[in-house]
Amino acid sequence: MIKINLKLFVTLQKYLPEFSEKFKIPEKTRIGKLIKILGIPKNMVKIIFINGIQKKTDYILKNNDRVGIFPPVGGG
Amino acid sequence: MDNRYLRNFNILSNKEQKILNNSKVCIIGLGGLGGNIAEMLARIGIGNLVLVDGDIFETSNLNRQILCTEKLIGTSKSQACYNRIKKINSSIKIKKINEFFTKKNADLLLKDVNLVVDALDSIDDRFILQTQAEKFKIPIVSGAIAGTSGQVITIFPKDKGFNLVYGERKTKKIQGAEKHMGNLCFTACFIASIQVSETIKVLLNKKNILRNKLLIADLMTNFFEIVNLK
Numbered sequence: 219m220i221k222i223n224l225k226l227f228v229t230l231q232k233y234l235p236e237f238s239e240k241f242k243i244p245e246k247t248r249i250g251k252l253i254k255i256l257g258i259p260k261n262m263v264k265i266i267f268i269n270g271i272q273k274k275t276d277y278i279l280k281n282n283d284r285v286g287i288f289p290p291v292g293g294g
Numbered sequence: 295m296d297n298r299y300l301r302n303f304n305i306l307s308n309k310e311q312k313i314l315n316n317s318k319v320c321i322i323g324l325g326g327l328g329g330n331i332a333e334m335l336a337r338i339g340i341g342n343l344v345l346v347d348g349d350i351f352e353t354s355n356l357n358r359q360i361l362c363t364e365k366l367i368g369t370s371k372s373q374a375c376y377n378r379i380k381k382i383n384s385s386i387k388i389k390k391i392n393e394f395f396t397k398k399n400a401d402l403l404l405k406d407v408n409l410v411v412d413a414l415d416s417i418d419d420r421f422i423l424q425t426q427a428e429k430f431k432i433p434i435v436s437g438a439i440a441g442t443s444g445q446v447i448t449i450f451p452k453d454k455g456f457n458l459v460y461g462e463r464k465t466k467k468i469q470g471a472e473k474h475m476g477n478l479c480f481t482a483c484f485i486a487s488i489q490v491s492e493t494i495k496v497l498l499n500k501k502n503i504l505r506n507k508l509l510i511a512d513l514m515t516n517f518f519e520i521v522n523l524k
Contacts, residue, residue, distance in 0.1 A: 227512055228443045229471040264460060267521040286519065288510060290460055291440040292470030293477045294323045294415035
């Protein structure tokens with residue numbers, strides 16, 4: 219298992235698991251799989267960023283990655 | 295130099311202040327973001343403003359839209375913005391457009407403009423704005439908010455811009471999270487401030503612009519990150 223620091227924003231916050239700052243997942247888990255594990259609907263995900271860099275759902279998570287998932291935001 | 299700009303120095307030089315005074319900026323949307331942006335751009339010394347919004351104030355705007363007062367419910371946002379700016383600096387040249395931004399009126403709004411500030415409240419309209427700004431070869435400083443979160447990006451012609459932020463544009467409407475979360479006043483003020491600083495940096499050709507980068511902020515958790523977009 220590896221540990222990631224997970225942050226979910228706006229409407230996604232309700233999917234945030236317990237111990238999100240040290241969330242345990244199996245090694246070689248892809249972001250797409252993580253989104254499934256958390257139960258986040260695909261269409262609610264717009265920007266995925268790992269350690270400050272935008273990534274796609276096929277990114278394989280590494281130990282201590284800082285993971286952020288942001289929904290579409292358009293208010294003015 | 296006008297004494298009203300005394301406290302802009304020495305962060306801004308005389309030459310830079312003149313550049314701002316001679317600049318023309320279009321603000322599209324005069325709600326939570328746009329009202330604050332107009333106020334700040336007027337105070338810092340942008341000499342020419344194009345103010346665009348076809349909406350009228352509603353009671354539900356009072357929580358966050360700085361131009362909205364009880365007396366102004368039911369009246370035009372663009373007119374309220376015009377009146378406010380003229381009270382701050384009567385010498386600012388203002389083009390007031392009491393219409394919503396569309397592909398059709400883009401020619402009128404963006405002609406001879408140095409930069410356009412996106413304070414829209416629809417993701418689909420932002421893609422239309424990007425196409426039109428590209429046509430006129432002008433940069434966009436875009437902000438968007440939902441709840442206590444917000445984002446800012448500066449898009450130059452030919453940049454992927456909103457395609458990186460929202461994905462490739464599909465025919466299906468993209469609904470923003472703000473429909474469920476509402477918008478708070480401090481989020482609007484914060485994101486508007488970042489948009490104004492980006493605007494000034496672009497006009498003055500300064501560094502550290504959010505180009506191909508998205509500033510993401512959440513004020514409830516004090517989270518701030520600049521994401522490199524790819």
